Amino acid sequence: MTISALFTPHYYIIQTLVSIIAIAYLFYSRQKLKRIIIRYEQQMLLSQMNPHFVFNSLTAIQSFIFRNEPHQASKYLASFAKLTRLILENSRTDYCSIEREITTLKPYLELQKLRFENRFDYEITISKEIDASTMLIPPMLAQPFIENAIEHGLNGIDWPGKIEIRYLLKSPRELIVEVDDNGIGISKARELQVKNGKQHKSLATDITMERIKSLKKLGNRLIRLKITDKKDLNANTEGTLVQIQIPLR
């Protein structure tokens, strides 16, 4: 075989094929890398606990220590530990059961009740058709909105506050999570924030939109978010209603 045989059309085909395979492989690994990055982003967003909540809860626990109430102090310290543990664990999974989600929300709500001295109450309901132990959802999607309801909606009202968290099945393939409070309503809460010179930036909506976007990139169907000031529905009611529509797998 002479050297010139290397440059026959036959070899060109092999060369082209090899380069196509190499490019395809590169493209594939890039895509894979992208997915890994998105997954890490998700985990990071999930493991973020609002620092304001963290440090104020710890301060509330400290108050029981100085008031010499070891039982209360230990109880809330345990709640704090439970919550931290669950959030850390949840951040490693893309999906968790509704049951587990509620197990995480409970210590969170208890700690918030402690901070706000029982000025609000909460209720979590799951509609009958839902099997909470097997139905899977992306963890902690509703949490930022619960936080908003407590810290901006219910804080400072002079009537008993109430948050209802509802898990409803809209169709066999679609779950709705509702966060419904009887606070001042989102429009007024925003106005107050601006008036008090605090930067008007909704971390809750930002984080959630970010998560919804990356969940979509991971191949999930689009999660939809709807926030309503209840005054717009009925002038006699007050509060905010957040609805998160989650397509089920």
Add this chain to the structure above:
Amino acid sequence: MIKAIIVDDEKLACESLSQMLGIYYPTINVVATATGINNGYEAITHLKPELVFLDMQLSDGLGFDLLQRFEKIDFKVIIVSAYQEYAVKAFRFSAVDYLLKPVDPDDLVKAVDSALTLAINDSQQERLNALIENTKQEGTKERLLALRNTEGTFIVKTSEIVRGESKNNVTHFILSDGTQIRVTKTLKEFEDLLRDCGFIRCHQSHLINQSKIEKISRFPSPSITLCNGDIVPVSFRKKRGVP
């Protein structure tokens, strides 16, 4: 008895702090607690406390807004805050006393001791004003830096500082108008604080304002000439940070 007021929108935080004060400072009498700017202002003007513990996040605004209502602050202020990075930085720039929540009892003792021993005329007003300015200018490179030494407190603009030099754990600052200020703090502390304001540590004992560089020379040894003519050496290990 020393009269004190706690302003914090978290009731349990007020309680925790007043319990702690009761244990460590029986001579301090917490005469009132307030949750916001309006009732805080009222309590302070009526009860005239000597010491005010002020949280930054209040129900109806920021702790600074309360301070700004007073023409003259004739009480000692100790700022209490749940963690917020930008705020902590602003406190350090302005050299004000602050406590982070939950409060470490040792830090509380230190802060109260320093507040009670210092004379009221000791530049607190200037430092608090600097703090308010600094929080307004969030996002820009320009800050007000409070430099405290035995002669008093100097509030300088970061853009006026040419360089800092460390000699035996004392930092000497040289300003563009030629003034020198000595502070008994390490250069490292200022390096951390001033990094975002365009300062670089070009040598073990030198911190320079990047915008004041006039010339960089490599021979005979690496050095930087600054706008006031000062020549500062660049150490081999820090070379990479120099533009």
